[in-house]
Amino acid sequence: MNFASDNWAGAHPKIAQRLLEVASGFSAPYGASALDRKIEKRFNELFEREVAVYFVSTGTAANSLALAAVNRPGGVSFCHREAHMLEDECGAPEFFTHGARLAPVDGENGKIDPHKLKAEIERFPPNFVHAGQPMAISITQATEIGTLYQTDDIAAIAKIAQANGLPLHMDGARFANALVALELTPAEMTWKRGVDIVSFGATKNGCWCAEALIFMNPELSKDLPFIRKRAAQLVSKSRFIASQFDAYLHDELWLDMARYANAMAERLQNGIINAEHARLAWHAEANEVFVVLDKALADQLQEQGAVFYQWNPPRAKPELLGQNEVLVRLVTSFATEADQVDRFLELLR
Numbered sequence: 632m633n634f635a636s637d638n639w640a641g642a643h644p645k646i647a648q649r650l651l652e653v654a655s656g657f658s659a660p661y662g663a664s665a666l667d668r669k670i671e672k673r674f675n676e677l678f679e680r681e682v683a684v685y686f687v688s689t690g691t692a693a694n695s696l697a698l699a700a701v702n703r704p705g706g707v708s709f710c711h712r713e714a715h716m717l718e719d720e721c722g723a724p725e726f727f728t729h730g731a732r733l734a735p736v737d738g739e740n741g742k743i744d745p746h747k748l749k750a751e752i753e754r755f756p757p758n759f760v761h762a763g764q765p766m767a768i769s770i771t772q773a774t775e776i777g778t779l780y781q782t783d784d785i786a787a788i789a790k791i792a793q794a795n796g797l798p799l800h801m802d803g804a805r806f807a808n809a810l811v812a813l814e815l816t817p818a819e820m821t822w823k824r825g826v827d828i829v830s831f832g833a834t835k836n837g838c839w840c841a842e843a844l845i846f847m848n849p850e851l852s853k854d855l856p857f858i859r860k861r862a863a864q865l866v867s868k869s870r871f872i873a874s875q876f877d878a879y880l881h882d883e884l885w886l887d888m889a890r891y892a893n894a895m896a897e898r899l900q901n902g903i904i905n906a907e908h909a910r911l912a913w914h915a916e917a918n919e920v921f922v923v924l925d926k927a928l929a930d931q932l933q934e935q936g937a938v939f940y941q942w943n944p945p946r947a948k949p950e951l952l953g954q955n956e957v958l959v960r961l962v963t964s965f966a967t968e969a970d971q972v973d974r975f976l977e978l979l980r
Contacts, residue, residue, distance in 0.1 A: 632971045633938040634899075634961035636835075637805075637918065642875075643837035643888060643965060649878035650839065650871060658870045662686065666873045673880055674831075674845060679818040683849035685856075686842070686872040687864045690804045691720045693830035693844045695727035696862060697800050698767055700828070700846075700855045705763030706731035707755055708800075711743050713775050713945060716802060727862055731766060739947055740913065741774035745787045752795055768792045769800040772820070773809040776945060777919030782815070782824055789825020798851065799825055804832040807889035808917040822847040833879050837888045837965045841875040888965035892918040895963035895972055902976035909979055912944075912951060912958055920961040928979075929957050935978055 633639055642650075658664040671684045687693050694716045698708050706728060710717055712735035716724050724733060736751050738744035748768070755762045770788060772780050780788075785801075792799040801821060803809070806829070810820055821829055827848065833841040846852040859865050866872060879885045896918045903909050903922055912921040921942065924932075929941070942960045944951045952958060963972075 632936050632975045634963065634967075634975070635938045635940055636962050637892065637964040638835060639938075640837070640964040640966040642839040643878075643884065645884060646838055646875050646878045649874045653870050653874040660867045660869065661865060662869045664870045664873065666870050666877060670873045670876045670880075673876070674843070677817050677880065678821065678845065678847070679816070680822065680847065681849065683846040683852045683855070685844040685852070685859055686866060686869050687844055687859065688840055688842065688866060690802070690830060690832050690834065690842055691723050692862065692864045693832070693842045694720065694769070694800075694802055695723045696855065696859055696864065697828045697830055697844055698724050698731060698769070699727045699858050699862070700852055701767050701798050702728045702731055703764050703766040705760070706766035707734050707763050708732070708767040708769055709734050709736050709743070709748060709751055709765070710769040711735070711741060711771065711774070712737050713741060714769065714771050714802070715775050715804065716769060718775075732763065737947065740778045741771075741776035741945065742778060742780055742784060743768075743770060743788060745791060748788065748791055752791070765795060765797055767798050767800055769802060771802040771804075773805045773812075773917040773919070776913070776921060777915050777917050778913070779809050779812060779916045781813070782819065785820070785824040785826065793825060798827040800828040800830070801826045802830050804830065804835055805917060806831055807833075807836045807885050808893055811886055811889045812893055812917050827851060833876065833885065835964070836885060836892070838875045838879055841872050841879065843876070889918075891965055892963045892967065895967040895969065896920050896961075898969065899961060899963065899972050899975070902972070903979070906976070906979045912948075918963045920963075922959050922961060923952060923956055924959055926955050926957050929959055932975070932978055937975055937978065
């Protein structure tokens with residue numbers, strides 16, 4: 632009953648098999664192989680336009696290098712107050728941008744409030760050297776609390792970004808889960824709504840180690856090859872990342888895995904709705920379910936074999952927890968089994 636994180640899940644057998652198939656023989660390194668070129672073309676098809684694709688090893692690297700590519704002196708990037716890049720990347724975005732800052736923006740349900748975003752940007756007037764200068768906006772899809780930016784939400788933030796001459800970045804660590812939940816195409820969830828850069832995550836959704844940084848306008852990434860090399864993220868045997876994407880994107884495997892993970896979360900959520908000793912903190916929209924439990928019950932569940940993390944309540948919901956209550960996060964993946972969900976619900980009952 633492992634609901635700790637989709638990072639705990641292994642690799643899908645088809646992805647593991649594709650890794651084995653490219654393990655022998657010789658292939659051009661540093662992204663120059665025929666397989667690398669094939670996947671770059673595949674991303675063009677996926678996003679319905681010519682894009683620039685850069686493989687990296689982690690989501691943290693993707694997010695950090697995305698900001699480094701658009702860095703400005705005294706730069707400030709805007710993200711949600713509880714965004715992963717602000718709270719869980721140990722200062723990596725600031726490190727790789729050589730001191731650019733992340734400015735937190737509040738908003739309900741884990742999403743940036745457009746009105747608060749405009750107000751925050753106005754705190755950095757043009758030519759006021761002491762404040763620094765805005766350089767980017769970043770949204771997380773799905774958000775850090777498992778909610779989703781609808782297309783209108785993305786478009787509203789993109790409009791603000793464009794009005795201020797700022798690129799809009801999407802942290803897509805769970806890109807596939809959001810995509811299938813919204814029933815959109817990659818183009819519809821990104822550049823057709825004004826997104827300029829995507830951290831395209833696959834590791835959480837069945838890959839071994841596969842992340843890609845996608846620029847909708849290749850010109851925006853002209854310095855990224857040098858930035859990536861300097862950041863030690865130019866992988867020599869890049870065919871092993873390309874091979875994972877080859878299997879991942881073939882015959883909609885990536886979408887099937889995301890749909891399954893979301894369905895397991897829905898199964899979990901439906902059972903919790905009817906549970907007497909637990910309550911949903913909010914409605915799950917992808918593959919993360921957040922539940923309020925009595926602390927003693929949470930401890931008991933873990934003693935009985937359930938694996939999950941306690942979670943800090945969102946600052947926007949200070950009234951969420953009662954005395955002796957905790958918030959826990961339950962994450963499903965392609966590897967979650969229905970009987971694991973059912974056993975957890977039985978223990979809860």
